[in-house]
Amino acid sequence: MAFADHMEEATAPMEGHSFPHPISTHVIAKPQPLRAALLQWYAGVHEDRGMPWRKPYNASFGPAERAQRAYEVWISEIMLQQTQVATVIPYYNKWIAKFPTIRDLAAADIDTVNSLWKGLGYYSRAARLLAGAKKAVEEFGGRLPDNAESMEAKIPGIGRYSAGAICSIAYNQCVPVVSLYPSLTRVLALHAQPKAKQTSNVLWAAATAMVEGSDKPGDLNQAMIEVGSTVCKVRDPSCSSCPIRPHCRGYQLSTTEKASETAEVPDIEELCTLCESLPHLKGSSSLVTAFPMKAERKKAREELDLVNVVEWRHGDQRWFLLVRRPEGGLLAGLTEFPTSPNASKNISPSESQTVSHTLLSQLLKPRLAPLSNTRRKDPEGGTDLRIIQIKSAGDVVHVFSHIKKTYRVQWIILEGGGDSPPELNLNAPNIVGAQKKAGARTGKPKSSKKSEASTGELPMATWTLLEQVAEANITTGVQKVWRLARTLWDSKSDSE
Known part of the structure; x- marks a missing residue:
C-alpha cells in the first residue's frame, strides 16, 4: 500500500502509540517529483540571502577553477557549522580577502588564522582548516581532492557531510548530503533515536537516492539545505509555503483524521521496528515538529x-x-x-x-x-x-x-x-x-x-x-x- 493511501486510513497516533507502518515508508523510491519541486523552488530563492560562496555550477570550468570553487565552498561549510548564515557572511568575506587561495591559507600561521576566526567559536575548526590547507599543498598540488571519498579520508576536518557538499557543488558529483536534520526526517516521517546508527543509515540512503542521477546534484543538495534553513524550521515550520509539502510524509501524517483501527497493518516482515511512539497531536500540523525525535541532551x-x-x-x-x-x-x-x-x-x-x-x-x-x-x-x-x-x-x-x-x-x-x-x-x-x-x-x-x-x-x-x-x-x-x-x-x- 502506498504511504499516502495508508495515511488516508490512519489517524494521528494517540500518546504513547505509533501506528504500525512498513519500513518502506522511510525510502524514497521515486525521487523525481521531489527533486523537481526542490530545484524549481531553489531557482527562485538561491540568491535571496546574499551568500557570497553560493554560485551556480559552471560546466566550462577547468580543474584549477573547480578546485578554487572547492576551496571557497570548503571555507563556507566549515564556518557554517553551528553558526548562522548572517553571522558567517562577514567572516567569510574577510577570510577570502586575506586568504584568496588555498596556498595563501597554507602559508599562514595559527595566530593569523585565529585572529580572523575570533568570535566564531569552536576554534578547532580554524586549526583544521589550516592543517587541511597545508596537507592539500604538500600532498595534492595545492588542490583539494576531487572526489568525496578521498576528501573525507585525506583532509583534516572534512567529514561525510562536508565532503558531499563540496564535491556536489564544486565538482557536480552525485554525492549525498544529509542536510539540516528536520527536513529529511519529516519527509520520511522517521521518528527514531537521532544518534542511532540505523537512523543515520536510513537518512543517508534516502539522501543518496534523491541525488543519484541528478543533473544538478549541487543545486539539489543546496535546495534541501535551504528548505531546512528557511522553511522547514525546527520549532516553527512554514508548512503552508513549503515547496515539498506534497511529498512530506510527516505532514501527511499530521493531517489524517480517520480512526487508526481501520488502517491496514503491514506484514510483520515489512514492519518498521526503528520508529518510536509519537506524541498525541491529533490532526494537528504541530505533529510535524515531532520530527526528528528529540535527543536526550547530556547535562554539561x-x-x-x-x-x-x-x-x-x-x-x-x-x-x-x-x-x-x-x-x-x-x-x-x-x-x-x-x-x-x-x-x-x-x-x-x-x-x-x-x-x-x-x-x-x-x-x-x-x-x-x-x-x-x-x-x-x-x-x-x-x-x-x-x-x-x-x-x-x-x-x-x-x-x-x-x-x-x-x-x-x-x-x-x-x-x-x-x-x-x-x-x-x-x-x-x-x-x-x-x-x-x-x-x-x-x-x-x-x-x-x-x-x-x-x-x-x-x-x-x-x-x-x-x-x-x-x-x-x-x-x-x-x-x-x-x-x-x-x-x-x-x-x-x-x-x-
Whole structure:
C-alpha cells in the first residue's frame, strides 16, 4: 500500500502509540517529483540571502577553477557549522580577502588564522582548516581532492557531510548530503533515536537516492539545505509555503483524521521496528515538529578554573602575562591568562592565592617572594620579584557545548625583578618557551633559540602591554575575564 493511501486510513497516533507502518515508508523510491519541486523552488530563492560562496555550477570550468570553487565552498561549510548564515557572511568575506587561495591559507600561521576566526567559536575548526590547507599543498598540488571519498579520508576536518557538499557543488558529483536534520526526517516521517546508527543509515540512503542521477546534484543538495534553513524550521515550520509539502510524509501524517483501527497493518516482515511512539497531536500540523525525535541532551559538566590576570608594573608601564593553550584539545592554540583548571568548587580565597603563587613560581624565572612578603617598597633596596596585591574580581560563567565553565578571576600585581618584565622560565618542566611578537616582551635575549622552541606541554607565555591585550588571540570567554578584571582598576580611576 502506498504511504499516502495508508495515511488516508490512519489517524494521528494517540500518546504513547505509533501506528504500525512498513519500513518502506522511510525510502524514497521515486525521487523525481521531489527533486523537481526542490530545484524549481531553489531557482527562485538561491540568491535571496546574499551568500557570497553560493554560485551556480559552471560546466566550462577547468580543474584549477573547480578546485578554487572547492576551496571557497570548503571555507563556507566549515564556518557554517553551528553558526548562522548572517553571522558567517562577514567572516567569510574577510577570510577570502586575506586568504584568496588555498596556498595563501597554507602559508599562514595559527595566530593569523585565529585572529580572523575570533568570535566564531569552536576554534578547532580554524586549526583544521589550516592543517587541511597545508596537507592539500604538500600532498595534492595545492588542490583539494576531487572526489568525496578521498576528501573525507585525506583532509583534516572534512567529514561525510562536508565532503558531499563540496564535491556536489564544486565538482557536480552525485554525492549525498544529509542536510539540516528536520527536513529529511519529516519527509520520511522517521521518528527514531537521532544518534542511532540505523537512523543515520536510513537518512543517508534516502539522501543518496534523491541525488543519484541528478543533473544538478549541487543545486539539489543546496535546495534541501535551504528548505531546512528557511522553511522547514525546527520549532516553527512554514508548512503552508513549503515547496515539498506534497511529498512530506510527516505532514501527511499530521493531517489524517480517520480512526487508526481501520488502517491496514503491514506484514510483520515489512514492519518498521526503528520508529518510536509519537506524541498525541491529533490532526494537528504541530505533529510535524515531532520530527526528528528529540535527543536526550547530556547535562554539561561544570568546572571551576582559577584565572590569574597577572600584571607587572614598572613606572608607567603595565604588562600582562598571557599564555598559549596547547595545540590539541579545547581552544587549541589560543591565548589566555595563566589558569589553574578544575579547581575545587569549595576552594577558599587563601587556597586560591596559594595555587596562583605556585603557578607563577613555575612560569617566572626570577625567584618569587613568599606570599607573606607583599610590601610595596623593599626597605633594603632589593629587587626581589614579589606579589604586592591579589584582588578577587569575581566569577565569569562561560558555557561551551559540553562544559559549563566558571572562571574565578584574580587580579595579581607584581613588582620588582629589574627594569624589564620578569624573564619566563623556559627550562622548567612543562613550561613552553615564549615566542617574540610585536608588542610582547619575554625578557629573553634575542639570540636565544629557546624562545622559539617548545620544551613541554604548557602553552607559550608572553608579556603583553595593557593596550595590546584586547588585540591578542583571546576567546570570547577570556574577553569576559578581561572586562571583569578591568572594572577593578577602571572603577578605582573613576573614583579618583
